[in-house]
Amino acid sequence: MRNIIAENTEQMFILVITDKRIRILIAAETLINQSGLEAVSIHRVAKQAKVATGTIYLYFKDKDELMAELHDRNLRLFAEAFLSGVENAQSLQERHRRLWLNALHYHQENVNVQRLWVHLETLPKNAHHKALIQELFEPVKLFFRSGVEQGCFKPLPSEMLYALAFGQILEICRFSYLREVKFTKQDMDAALLASWDAITVHP
Amino acid sequence: MRNIIAENTEQMFILVITDKRIRILIAAETLINQSGLEAVSIHRVAKQAKVATGTIYLYFKDKDELMAELHDRNLRLFAEAFLSGVENAQSLQERHRRLWLNALHYHQENVNVQRLWVHLETLPKNAHHKALIQELFEPVKLFFRSGVEQGCFKPLPSEMLYALAFGQILEICRFSYLREVKFTKQDMDAALLASWDAITVHP
Amino acid sequence: MRNIIAENTEQMFILVITDKRIRILIAAETLINQSGLEAVSIHRVAKQAKVATGTIYLYFKDKDELMAELHDRNLRLFAEAFLSGVENAQSLQERHRRLWLNALHYHQENVNVQRLWVHLETLPKNAHHKALIQELFEPVKLFFRSGVEQGCFKPLPSEMLYALAFGQILEICRFSYLREVKFTKQDMDAALLASWDAITVHP
Amino acid sequence: MRNIIAENTEQMFILVITDKRIRILIAAETLINQSGLEAVSIHRVAKQAKVATGTIYLYFKDKDELMAELHDRNLRLFAEAFLSGVENAQSLQERHRRLWLNALHYHQENVNVQRLWVHLETLPKNAHHKALIQELFEPVKLFFRSGVEQGCFKPLPSEMLYALAFGQILEICRFSYLREVKFTKQDMDAALLASWDAITVHP
């Protein structure tokens, strides 16, 4: 179990998710995206995953663990999306641009995920979780550090640079999504540049 | 009724809140800050406010209305804190500095409020609510606009400038609160300057 | 108190109901007719009667007493409607006709009253209530008794004759109201005659 | 599941109801008969049925559905009792006699059922419900129709004949049950004949 197998080993035509664990996580995710966080009840997750209620408790100790694993999964997915197309060979500014746009697009497309995060972030974190974040965002840390070393970025802890570079994005999404403020393509480009201005050293 | 009276008429030592409405709102707030959003049940709010369950429904149509009014209240309190000490006579940069620090301190001291906001923001907004936000943040809007007119700020919608100027703050608080990252006084000063860099025009 | 007074003693132009007791009863009645029996809460009755909640308890021991008095009132109103235009001078058949039509019209116009009755009838009856019924329907009893004495009606207790003569009416109303069965004028006339057939002696 | 099993396989002495659905319905019925309609709370039904509160919601969407199914069940039981021993081979008068007595006995033994009906009848009816009534009482309809065709019954819609033939029964039961009027065997026989007089053609 616990793997995604190809039904046909010769040619990868059909992918069926046999792993109940993942099916359950995806079901929960689907419910969140469709109807928000409070729509997630074990009963509904089971139905959505086409699994018996009790089965969920074979894979997760309790609801909290299920949610925590969902958090993990989403962090992974976000990290992947965030870092996609970002290579060490690229210039600092190019990498910054890609990261920024990746984050923007991810948040534009996963509005409800924010709520999950905010919800989960306040729960007591276990060591594993912190280690995961460390690991996932290591490349970003390195990116900031090398920018600092090159004298291009302000000499600040990478967490602070992260906040300065990407902190506006959630706010921007909140404006466009919740308050129906429309930003133009030019506005967005300007925001990207402003993010760059925020982290770089100025004469 | 509905007033805050001083128990001691000579000197205002003890303030007793007679107004049940506000007592209930504060009780709910307290619960949120102590134990998070899901700790808010009508029963618990009533207990905290030292009031019978039914009493809450004399002051609020239902739980949604209670939460919405809590949102209102918090927006007001935030707006007040945010704008405190900010005068038109001050220079743009001085005003920016005060706003930024005000927001920072507010969020540092009201960590759970974030969760309330994120929760409430997804609920359907009524016209009253939108008008309130417009009204409360009008001075901020004017601040950004005049900065743009003076050629000091980037020529962007005030909402975007808001996101660029203050969007990092929540992220910074999240880092210090949730992930226990410690920032120095110097880091904070640098962040304030970075925020200024983000919104101002560069040669 | 407890009376209906004419505002202007010279000329009876305006009748204002000063009697809170009756205002409350009418309010309860209105609620039943508008929204059914379960719409009757003390709070709503008070609002409808434009009276404070507590005031109701000055006039009625508790809700049960209010309902019982409502029952009384309705019995009186029904008896009045039932007997209207019925005179001893009229022939038996003429009186039967009037009673039958009166009952029919009353029930057609007061559909919800049935539910009130059925509801109230199961409550424990006090002596006063039984006496009231005796008193109100005494004329009907006499009508049946004199019919029996004249050899026109079947020699049965007047209660039984009552059931035979008027028992169909509720059923007829139920059909037309609830099951949307439409009866013609001729059907109704036939029903009236059938009622007569039921109680009279046949050769 | 969902069956009635005999505890003792040799001889059917003890019948234990395994079917929770029916156990719940019977529990509700029992409560109505014991203490009236307002005694029916989900909590009490659960207790009576020796079942957890939540269990009821496994079998019924909500209280309304439970009540509606109770209505169905009672209609069926009544129809069965009403039509029992009535055969097409019997004369019209014999069939009338049996129907009348069946209805009488049913109502004498199920006094509170009336209240349930009156309560439920005012709820909005769904198509299923109307169809059920049509189906259950089809034989009665045919009985009246054939009586009309044979020139024995008055030429009226079968619903009207139903009201004329059986409408007194509820009233009779109300008198004996609620007002403690005692009718003799002879009175009852006379009432049966009066019912026959009401629906038949007279020269």
Added chain:
DNA sequence: GATGAATGAGCCTTCATTCAT
């Protein structure tokens, strides 16, 4: 007499979790 704010028991319903099969 009159008010209406306050009470808390009780209502319907949902949900995380368990356990016999």
Added chain:
DNA sequence: AATGAATGAAGGCTCATTCAT
């Protein structure tokens, strides 16, 4: 491993009734 019926605590809300004013 998998099921899903069963549980009962807890949720939001209503209501008859009381009592200080």
